[in-house]
Amino acid sequence: MSEKICVGAIAGAFGVQGEVRLKSFCSEPRDIASYGALTSEDGKRSFTVKLTRPVTGGLGARLSGVATREQAEALKGVTLWAPREALPSLPDDEFYHADLIGLDVFDTGGAPLGRVRAIFDHGAGDILEVVGKEQLLLPFTKAAVPTVDLTAGRIIADPPDSDE
Template identity: 35%
Template sequence: MSERDSGSSGRAKATSRAKTSDQAPFGAFVRKPVEKSEGKAKADVVPVASGAAEMRPETAESWPADVVEVGKIVDAYGLKGWVKVAAHADAGHGGDALLSAKRWWLMQGHERRSTPSLQAKTHSDSVVAQLGGVADRDVALAMRGTRIYISRSEFPALEADEFYWVDLLGLDVVNVAGVHLGKVADMIDNGAHSVLRIEYPATDKSGKPVTGERLIPFVGVFVKTVDQTAGLITVDWEADY
């Protein structure tokens, strides 16, 4: 099944359901819904060697170019320094990047830091994690509001024909006749499937330049191909729709 065939939004399968958040500047990075197998638990992240389990300060220069915001620390969890995270996507729908990434990049106000994720697991509707350099509840509480980023290179691999939202943003969109319809500016989840929000240059009634908008459902009947290498999405959609 292709992203187009499933209808999702973070993992944008052209038809899948995703959980989004107003806090996600890059669009949700969730994957298509998958069947949850009973009794199959998410494995914790492999513990990091003790010598590497430290938080370190970062700068704009040391910050990876490919990081994507994936959640926010909202509270402490327990007494031993674990943190509770509100993820921008459900685990199993792309939010599992929080479970598998070895290093989390953190921004609190204007302060940048990074830390190894020693353990991370799902708990109810959130993710809880033990981070390097966070040894007690007081330190964990002081981290509330910290935004979490993960390197795109650490996102879990997808199945063929599935895409993360962040990889679709900025792609050119043309129809099957070769007419350029604009660029993907955002992805929307309407509850049934994902929708491409496309922007293109236009003019208003007075001839003033404005930004036009097209909304195209990310489903197989409309989305024909997604070529990330060429930066191009081909759709069955007329320019005057």
């Protein structure tokens, strides 16, 4: 499991005083400001986040060390990462996406299907992209994915029949 989790991204500048527009990846968007200092993916930059107001497409925020619109614009696209220990623990049937990516996937008979490459959410629930001999898109439901074993690093899947 990774030591950092991506909790958001800077979508651009907002206003002229160095405020940024944040896109939060947290289930409760405002939680992004409660995890302490957030870092860039490479860990070279660190920001404390103070939310200011809701804005179109995200949240308005002030970041430490960002005082001008130009500084805010320069950060567009930067992802924000929190240390895993700052995040809440999850119930047994919930997972951080970062923990699922890279897991090996097997069918219920033990045959390998591939590895989780990405997770998509288009509004109707999470979809696992599994890449092996074929690309497979699996709904992340109990019926299609009955077992996730983070300790063993694997998922057992029962993919729906493709001829239905």
